[in-house]
Amino acid sequence: xxxxxxxxxxxxxxxxxxxxxxxxxxxxxxxxxxxxxxxxxxxxxxxxxxxxxxxxxxxxxxxxxxxxxxxxxxxxxxxxxxxxxxxxxxxxxxxxxxxxxxxxxxxxxxxxxxxxxxxxxxxxxxxxxxxxxxxxxxxxxxxxxxxxxxxxxxxxxxxxxxxxxxxxxxxxxxxxxxxxxxxxxxxxxxxxxxxxxxxxxxxxxxxxxxxxxxxxxxxxxxxxxxxxxxxxxxxxxxxxxxxxxxxxxxxxxxxxxxxxxxxxxxxxxxxxxxxxxxxxxxxxxxxxxxxxxxxxxxxxxxxxxxxxxxxxxxxxxxxxxxxxxxxxxxxxxxxxxxxxxxxxxxxxxxxxxxxxxxxxxxxxxxxxxxxxxxxxxxxxxxxxxxxxxxxxxxxxxx
Amino acid sequence: xxxxxxxxxxxxxxxxxxxxxxxxxxxxxxxxxxxxxxxxxxxxxxxxxxxxxxxxxxxxxxxxxxxxxxxxxxxxxxxxxxxxxxxxxxxxxxxxxxxxxxxxxxxxxxxxxxxxxxxxxxxxxxxxxxxxxxxxxxxxxxxxxxxxxxxxxxxxxxxxxxxxxxxxxxxxxxxxxxxxxxxxxxxxxxxxxxxxxxxxxxxxxxxxxxxxxxxxxxxxxxxxxxxxxxxxxxxxxxxxxxxxxxxxxxxxxxxxxxxxxxxxxxxxxxxxxxxxxxxxxxxxxxxxxxxxxxxxxxxxxxxxxxxxxxxxxxxxxxxxxxxxxxxxxxxxxxxxxxxxxxxxxxxxxxxxxxxxxxxxxxxxxxxxxxxxxxxxxxxxxxxxxxxxxxxxxxxxxx
DNA sequence: GGATTATGTTTGCACAAACAACAAACTCAA
DNA sequence: TTGAGTTTGTTGTTTGTGCAAACATAATCC
Numbered sequence: 001x002x003x004x005x006x007x008x009x010x011x012x013x014x015x016x017x018x019x020x021x022x023x024x025x026x027x028x029x030x031x032x033x034x035x036x037x038x039x040x041x042x043x044x045x046x047x048x049x050x051x052x053x054x055x056x057x058x059x060x061x062x063x064x065x066x067x068x069x070x071x072x073x074x075x076x077x078x079x080x081x082x083x084x085x086x087x088x089x090x091x092x093x094x095x096x097x098x099x100x101x102x103x104x105x106x107x108x109x110x111x112x113x114x115x116x117x118x119x120x121x122x123x124x125x126x127x128x129x130x131x132x133x134x135x136x137x138x139x140x141x142x143x144x145x146x147x148x149x150x151x152x153x154x155x156x157x158x159x160x161x162x163x164x165x166x167x168x169x170x171x172x173x174x175x176x177x178x179x180x181x182x183x184x185x186x187x188x189x190x191x192x193x194x195x196x197x198x199x200x201x202x203x204x205x206x207x208x209x210x211x212x213x214x215x216x217x218x219x220x221x222x223x224x225x226x227x228x229x230x231x232x233x234x235x236x237x238x239x240x241x242x243x244x245x246x247x248x249x250x251x252x253x254x255x256x257x258x259x260x261x262x263x264x265x266x267x268x269x270x271x272x273x274x275x276x277x278x279x280x281x282x283x284x285x286x287x288x289x290x291x292x293x294x295x296x297x298x299x300x301x302x303x304x305x306x307x308x309x310x311x312x313x314x315x316x317x318x319x320x321x322x323x324x325x326x327x328x329x330x331x332x333x334x335x336x337x338x339x340x341x342x343x344x345x346x347x348x349x350x351x352x353x354x355x356x357x358x359x360x361x362x363x364x365x366x367x368x369x370x371x372x373x374x375x376x377x378x379x380x381x382x383x384x385x386x387x388x389x390x391x392x393x394x395x396x397x398x
Numbered sequence: 399x400x401x402x403x404x405x406x407x408x409x410x411x412x413x414x415x416x417x418x419x420x421x422x423x424x425x426x427x428x429x430x431x432x433x434x435x436x437x438x439x440x441x442x443x444x445x446x447x448x449x450x451x452x453x454x455x456x457x458x459x460x461x462x463x464x465x466x467x468x469x470x471x472x473x474x475x476x477x478x479x480x481x482x483x484x485x486x487x488x489x490x491x492x493x494x495x496x497x498x499x500x501x502x503x504x505x506x507x508x509x510x511x512x513x514x515x516x517x518x519x520x521x522x523x524x525x526x527x528x529x530x531x532x533x534x535x536x537x538x539x540x541x542x543x544x545x546x547x548x549x550x551x552x553x554x555x556x557x558x559x560x561x562x563x564x565x566x567x568x569x570x571x572x573x574x575x576x577x578x579x580x581x582x583x584x585x586x587x588x589x590x591x592x593x594x595x596x597x598x599x600x601x602x603x604x605x606x607x608x609x610x611x612x613x614x615x616x617x618x619x620x621x622x623x624x625x626x627x628x629x630x631x632x633x634x635x636x637x638x639x640x641x642x643x644x645x646x647x648x649x650x651x652x653x654x655x656x657x658x659x660x661x662x663x664x665x666x667x668x669x670x671x672x673x674x675x676x677x678x679x680x681x682x683x684x685x686x687x688x689x690x691x692x693x694x695x696x697x698x699x700x701x702x703x704x705x706x707x708x709x710x711x712x713x714x715x716x717x718x719x720x721x722x723x724x725x726x727x728x729x730x731x732x733x734x735x736x737x738x739x740x741x742x743x744x745x746x747x748x749x750x751x752x753x754x755x756x757x758x759x760x761x762x763x764x765x766x767x768x769x770x771x772x773x774x775x776x777x778x779x780x781x782x783x784x785x786x787x788x789x790x791x792x793x794x795x796x
Numbered sequence: 797g798g799a800t801t802a803t804g805t806t807t808g809c810a811c812a813a814a815c816a817a818c819a820a821a822c823t824c825a826a
Numbered sequence: 827t828t829g830a831g832t833t834t835g836t837t838g839t840t841t842g843t844g845c846a847a848a849c850a851t852a853a854t855c856c
Binding site: 010011012013014016017020021024028043044045046050159161168169215216230232233235237238239240241242243244245246247249250251252253254255261263315318319322323324325326327353354355356357358361 | 408409410411412414415418419422426441442443444448557559566567613614628630631633635636637638639640641642643644645647648649650651652653659661713716717720721722723724725751752753754755756759
């Protein structure tokens with residue numbers, strides 16, 4: 001069986017070259033936005049005539065279109081701009097504890113339409129899937145006529161078996177062994193791809209956000225729990241079955257308080273949004289409101305809680321630096337607020353806990369994409385398949 | 399500059415296909431040993447005629463040779479066996495605190511010749527490089543006439559800048575910012591590639607040892623310190639500059655004792671060979687002797703030390719499982735002894751510290767390759783470059 | 797010894813990228 | 827305004843690569 005898998009991959013035939021080059025060109029257009037043919041030639045190293053043919057083929061497939069000549073860029077004949085189509089879309093779905101978002105994201109990277117609904121915590125999975133179907137209908141009818149749907153990408157706060165899209169455990173939602181991909185596929189008739197919400201957010205930051213142009217990235221998102229994403233040498237780390245990157249569940253202390261998955265002394269057990277909120281005397285607030293309140297409060301009690309969390313975060317980051325030797329660390333969610341609360345303390349903690357060679361070149365920054373990050377990243381689950389095989393990948397009329 | 403890098407890679411031309419297929423075939427022969435042409439066809443998915451041409455070209459390059467027809471394997475005409483040459487060799491170098499090994503390893507995976515010399519701890523780097531030159535002479539003159547040297551692979555117990563082979567820090571040897579690759583290159587005139595000794599050991603176990611046929615591997619080696627190697631999705635993790643995989647320097651506890659790099663509470667600070675040795679009342683012993691002594695001793699004092707170390711190791715492994723979701727964990731050096739001392743306790747610790755979805759499929763086993771592992775892995779530093787470009791890679795007559 | 801089966805070999809073909817020559821569209825300077 | 831210089835797009839040809847088909851070869855099975 002393992003042989004079967006490899007068989008198709010190891011050798012390369014004639015058409016594999018074409019597929020690879022189409023994929024490369026489309027990927028560049030997708031990621032860099034409108035780009036001139038000549039620049040495509042420079043980036044790929046392919047001949048002008050080859051680029052011509054490739055772009056023509058992609059145009060026929062409907063994935064890109066050629067605009068008018070670009071603004072002047074210097075001497076010589078102006079080059080034609082190539083842009084990714086807004087008519088090829090992926091559906092992004094993000095179910096959370098108390099709400100659900102369904103959106104259409106175009107290959108050009110635009111969130112075309114977004115539908116959102118709130119429901120009480122603990123709502124049944126089947127009801128949520130029904131809601132997905134309903135919202136999807138609204139999203140589809142809002143699309144331009146002629147638009148084509150490439151598939152559905154779903155971001156779930158939990159551990160996903162990447163192969164078949166089963167949610168093994170989503171502690172906050174209370175889901176255990178839920179075959180969500182299959183359920184949504186049956187409800188909608190579209191191909192469905194699942195991944196962890198933090199991995200998806202990482203992917204978005206890498207392609208469009210704070211980690212753009214970096215090949216080795218650590219991403220940490222603080223929500224109710226702490227999720228993580230890792231990119232090494234340009235590829236997303238998933239592990240053998242898709243459960244990897246659980247950076248919040250790394251034990252860094254002897255503290256025996258459990259995190260949301262029941263593990264003790266982990267980063268998630270020490271760096272807790274709710275502890276900050278109760279120290280600040282807040283209720284159910286947004287990340288923005290939390291940040292505002294935190295940064296304006298230097299009372300000893302709050303400082304103490306924040307410092308404890310910052311120290312733990314620094315210790316965790318030090319570990320990741322030693323393990324991954326990344327170029328950049330991106331902090332999102334309420335971790336952003338901790339970073340701004342005492343940047344120096346955090347970086348000092350990081351330095352103390354890491355080997356100097358690995359530490360020296362690391363950049364720490366905050367996430368750039370807000371709530372749209374998850375949507376863009378989920379869409380990427382679909383687009384990365386489309387990009388891998390622009391000719392063979394099938395789309396459905398909206 | 400970043401564009402320059404990518405330029406050559408992104409697009410694929412005609413000849414890239416040939417290079418890729420040559421590389422694939424040679425890689426299979428190298429890794430799987432003597433293999434029939436027909437099997438090569440099955441594994442790569444390439445046509446019989448294509449395999450013919452590829453094997454012929456590799457034969458002309460001297461990297462493989464075709465033997466007589468194989469032993470019967472069923473019906474039909476027997477297939478010709480293709481084997482990797484023993485005449486293409488890499489030089490493996492392994493400098494340690496008190497000794498130095500220089501060996502010749504063939505593309506077929508055989509250690510052809512090995513030279514070893516002892517010296518006092520603290521010996522000057524320049525003297526060691528001189529010794530390398532001397533031993534290399536002996537190794538080269540022991541090679542068959544006609545043999546060709548592809549380059550030198552060096553395994554160093556420390557942090558290596560992968561790009562230019564500078565040893566940033568090797569705590570045990572007391573080296574700081576040593577441009578070892580350049581020094582050895584000047585001494586020998588051969589191309590030199592450096593890497594961390596644990597990464598190199600990991601690579602060897604993956605290709606020839608306990609992690610063969612696995613794509614997601616965690617490797618931990620206990621020597622004076624603790625080194626690590628990681629393979630994800632079939633590729634070795636190195637990080638942005640080559641300092642990654644420092645799995646021993648991951649903080650897992652509030653304990654404030656430092657490890658050999660000065661970091662507190664890390665795995666390396668808690669799991670220490672010398673503590674085991676002093677608990678056993680031994681002196682300067684080999685791993686084999688240590689294992690023998692340990693397994694035969696269940697006195698309370700020894701049990702307590704061992705258990706403490708086993709618990710720390712279990713905690714560390716749990717972290718790695720959560721981060722990497724590996725298929726297999728390979729333990730080498732004196733960690734092997736801890737594993738055998740109380741396997742159940744170790745696995746229980748691992749289970750307690752990891753998420754069940756990631757934990758369920760993980761296999762824990764011990765390293766298969768002894769001291770030859772480092773040599774095979776170092777040679778792989780050279781061979782992986784040769785394999786990547788069988789035509790363009792230049793070799794030197796021995 | 798003939799049928800069957802699997803592999804190696806040879807030849808012609810199809811396809812994709814590269815190359816070369818030319819046309820087109822712009823800038824710049826006089 | 828004009829012509830030289832520069833860069834890009836287009837077209838037809840060349841080259842390299844894998845593939846398919848027909849045939850040859852060497853084993854097993856009956």
